[in-house]
Amino acid sequence: MTADNNQTEQVILTAAKSVFMKRGFAAARMQEIADEAGINRALLHYYFRSKEKLFEKIFSEAIGNILPGVKEIIDSDAALFEKIEQITARYIQFATEQPYLPAFVIQELNQHPDKIQMLFKESNNLPDPRKLVKQIDEEVKAGNIIPIQPAHLLVNVIALCVFPFVAKPIIHLVFGLSEEGFKNFIQERKKIVAQTIINSIKKH
Amino acid sequence: MTADNNQTEQVILTAAKSVFMKRGFAAARMQEIADEAGINRALLHYYFRSKEKLFEKIFSEAIGNILPGVKEIIDSDAALFEKIEQITARYIQFATEQPYLPAFVIQELNQHPDKIQMLFKESNNLPDPRKLVKQIDEEVKAGNIIPIQPAHLLVNVIALCVFPFVAKPIIHLVFGLSEEGFKNFIQERKKIVAQTIINSIKKH
DNA sequence: TCGTTGTTTAACAATTTTGTTAAACAATTA
DNA sequence: TAATTGTTTAACAAAATTGTTAAACAACGA
Numbered sequence: 001m002t003a004d005n006n007q008t009e010q011v012i013l014t015a016a017k018s019v020f021m022k023r024g025f026a027a028a029r030m031q032e033i034a035d036e037a038g039i040n041r042a043l044l045h046y047y048f049r050s051k052e053k054l055f056e057k058i059f060s061e062a063i064g065n066i067l068p069g070v071k072e073i074i075d076s077d078a079a080l081f082e083k084i085e086q087i088t089a090r091y092i093q094f095a096t097e098q099p100y101l102p103a104f105v106i107q108e109l110n111q112h113p114d115k116i117q118m119l120f121k122e123s124n125n126l127p128d129p130r131k132l133v134k135q136i137d138e139e140v141k142a143g144n145i146i147p148i149q150p151a152h153l154l155v156n157v158i159a160l161c162v163f164p165f166v167a168k169p170i171i172h173l174v175f176g177l178s179e180e181g182f183k184n185f186i187q188e189r190k191k192i193v194a195q196t197i198i199n200s201i202k203k204h
Numbered sequence: 205m206t207a208d209n210n211q212t213e214q215v216i217l218t219a220a221k222s223v224f225m226k227r228g229f230a231a232a233r234m235q236e237i238a239d240e241a242g243i244n245r246a247l248l249h250y251y252f253r254s255k256e257k258l259f260e261k262i263f264s265e266a267i268g269n270i271l272p273g274v275k276e277i278i279d280s281d282a283a284l285f286e287k288i289e290q291i292t293a294r295y296i297q298f299a300t301e302q303p304y305l306p307a308f309v310i311q312e313l314n315q316h317p318d319k320i321q322m323l324f325k326e327s328n329n330l331p332d333p334r335k336l337v338k339q340i341d342e343e344v345k346a347g348n349i350i351p352i353q354p355a356h357l358l359v360n361v362i363a364l365c366v367f368p369f370v371a372k373p374i375i376h377l378v379f380g381l382s383e384e385g386f387k388n389f390i391q392e393r394k395k396i397v398a399q400t401i402i403n404s405i406k407k408h
Numbered sequence: 409t410c411g412t413t414g415t416t417t418a419a420c421a422a423t424t425t426t427g428t429t430a431a432a433c434a435a436t437t438a
Numbered sequence: 439t440a441a442t443t444g445t446t447t448a449a450c451a452a453a454a455t456t457g458t459t460a461a462a463c464a465a466c467g468a
Contacts, residue, residue, distance in 0.1 A: 022315075023315065024230065024231075024311070024315065025231075026227075026230035026231035027228075027229075027230035027231075027315060029424095029425075029426095030425075030426065031425085031426095039445080039446090040446060041427085042427095042428085042429090042445080042446075042447080042448095043444080043445060043446080045426085045427060045428075046444080049427090050426080051425095051426070051427090100314075103311070106307065106310075106370055106371060106374075107228070107311050107314075109371075109373040109374060110307050110311075110372070110373060111227065111228065111231060113373040116373070117373065117377055120377060126377070126378070127378070129378060146403070148396070149392070149396075151375075151379050152389075152392065152393065152396050155367070155371075155375065156364060156400055158367070158371070159363045159364050159367030159368070159371075160360060160363050160364070162363075162367065163359070163363030163366065163367050163370075164359055164363070166310055166314075166367075166370065167313075167359075167362070167366075169313040169314060169317045169320070169321065170310075170313060171355075171359065172317075173324060174331070174333060175333070175355050185355065188353070188356065189356065192352070192353075192356050195404075196356075196360055196404040197404070199350070199403060199404040199406075200399075200400040200404040201403070202403075202408060204406060212415090233455075234455075234456065234457090235455080235456095243416090244416060244417075245456085245457085246415080246416075246417080246418095246457095246458085246459090247414080247415060247416080249456085249457060250414085250415085253457090254456080254457075255456070
């Protein structure tokens with residue numbers, strides 16, 4: 001042997017993640033994964049029997065990566081505006097580190113909703129929005145924010161965080177941004193998203 | 205012959221659009237398109253030589269369908285808040301009628317940015333945001349709205365409109381919505397998105 | 409009625425992709 | 439040093455998919 005068991009397994013997983021996220025399941029090629037891992041296809045199947053199995057591992061890992069952080073914030077005892085700031089900061093930071101991930105998850109989710117929903121449920125980290133929903137409802141009743149349905153507020157938060165990553169090529173195209181310009185744009189959003197959301201629900 | 209030239213061509217295009225949008229280019233199968241069109245694969249190639257050619261036709265048609273409307277609003281002389289209301293209403297209406305389209309465009313755009321950007325440019329309907337950008341800058345200078353960079357404001361608008369369609373399966377999952385419930389949720393957003401955006405830039 | 413055009417059927421070629429296998433080899437461990 | 443485990447090579451089997459072709463047929467217009 002050249003490297004130990006665990007090391008190549010990790011190399012393969014890293015390569016597989018990269019290729020699956022760039023291409024999506026259907027367009028991903030085992031050969032490309034092998035190349036990117038610096039090994040051959042035979043060894044790929046030696047470690048992970050099939051493309052499907054490899055994919056499931058990657059996908060589970062990916063969502064296991066996002067969900068706990070969101071769950072933690074949602075369940076915390078922080079005040080609403082604070083939570084919004086935490087969620088946006090965390091989400092944008094995360095997507096900055098793994099820019100292909102949101103589009104990848106969404107893509108596969110749209111193509112095999114049932115299968116993917118299973119993987120989500122199996123992860124046992126699906127955030128339960130009920131506590132946060134209640135918190136929002138109470139802020140509304142207390143008159144601290146304008147009346148808004150919690151579901152819409154939450155979708156607004158996630159939308160503003162995630163969408164720019166998903167629509168990156170369009171943003172490049174429409175605003176004529178360079179790679180550098182896009183990075184800068186994203187950094188700005190760390191402040192702007194929370195501010196936008198909070199302004200939108202503050203009482204005037 | 206059974207139907208005239210133009211009729212089957214249209215039937216094929218409709219089927220192809222449906223399949224490409226559900227599956228994306230890589231996962232779409234010529235057989236499925238033929239089935240959905242109620243014809244056979246041979247005839248598919250008789251009309252459109254290859255999968256690629258068929259795809260390009262579908263994609264060009266799809267963007268040719270979105271862009272003019274947005275362009276029209278952007279270039280109009282309406283006041284800013286009015287424009288925001290028009291854009292959101294139009295966008296959500298459009299995505300309601302073609303719910304797979306946003307995810308589809310985004311997916312292909314992420315997978316072949318160069319090729320797809322070409323198709324966008326060829327369409328000659330790429331909205332030029334400069335006029336709207338100027339309008340926003342002026343509203344800021346006039347003190348009518350809080351200071352915000354136009355690019356962020358525009359991205360916010362599109363994000364709030366489009367994201368729910370792209371993330372439909374997640375929304376179903378997290379909020380436990382039925383198909384009916386989702387439709388309802390979208391209808392609510394027609395009002396909420398414009399309101400959210402306008403609140404977020406109004407002076408307090 | 410004849411020719412044209414659209415259409416189906418069925419078979420098939422070509423290509424791509426996934427997955428398997430056997431043989432040889434390398435490095436580590438007992 | 440011998441057994442084990444990881445790894446490569448290369449060839450190949452199997453399946454899926456795209457694209458082509460020839461033959462027959464149906465409908466319509468000239």
